[in-house]
Amino acid sequence: MKQKDTEYKDLMMIMLRTGILGFGGGPSVMPLFQHEIVDKYKWMSSADFDNSLAIANVLPGPIATKVAAYLGYERKKTLGAIWAVFWHLLPSTIAMIALLSAATVLNDSPIVQGVIAAVTPVVVVMLLLMGYRFAKTAYNGLGMILTLIACAVAGILLYYIHPALVIILFTLYGSQHYRLIGGKKK
Template identity: 50%
Template sequence: MNTSNELQNEPNPLSTGRALTQLVIAMVRTGVVGYGGGPSIIPLVRHEAVVRYRWISDDEFAEILALANTLPGPIATKMAAYLGYRLKGMLGAVIGILAHILPTTLAMVLLLGILMRLSGEKAVKGMIAAVNPVIVAMLAGMTYDFARKSYKGLGKWIALLCGVVAFVLLEIVHVPTAIVVLLYLAYGAGHLFLVSWVRSRMRKTKGDA
């Protein structure tokens, strides 16, 4: 089991061959193991990129995830494309997308008849039902990590307020997710600018004194 300290390690520089090999293995693994759509794959991608191979930091993953949510298209392919591009440019982006979607696409084409026949079987339904709690637990774990970082960065009350406001906007007012993400990105930029400005003024005041 990896510790939280491993999540804070700096990304590793890699040779082209090794980077592409790791990328293919990671994207095939997330594409094949992932079940339940984009949100369920996010913790798997995070584990590969942050914990296992340390291509990026945990904070950068959160920023990438926020930006990816504002763009159209499946979240998993956007993450695969970015990680590949981050590692080895356009070649990496293409390989990342293909490695993520190609194995499952081929499997669906080859096994479609079998899946259609077994989809109504009790055993298959039981297997699918057993997977759902695992997905919930993985998403909950990732949410906890992000919430903990928000608590440390913003403070308890501001982090709690941001969470409540986001819940109201998404679940009660039904504001589109992309708009909520953009609003919070704008708030984060403003918050960072304000904190930097206040600290700069304080340092200047102490220097004058």
């Protein structure tokens, strides 16, 4: 019984930390999720985390909430998923309720504009770090040439067409990748 209580408490603390410190949207909090899940608690390997993150990116909805639900489900099934999502969303829900009225008053404040300007580069660096991790994983699985082609195709499609097309095409390719590679190796 003590193990269950500890695991629910650990799950709650991870979700509170990611919920409180996850500024800038879901993708920017993924390194914190990875630190907590892979490095600190060792609940999954880095490769498993990358795979679950890739699957979560394909599904609709906020990425951080999907990762929280997935981790909770992996640890404690349905109740764990509900538990994790609740604790992950609680800090931002409280903050939104508490700061909603102040937002209209402070909207034109130079201090608030300065804080936003200071945080923006941090979020950009965190997103670049996540992109680097995805490219590194792709390089390990595909090699240099296919990774460069995939990045170029994704960039062109994102710029000229629509992100949904990128998601659909790369999901279809990813679902067939091992079958295609397996045929070449044999």
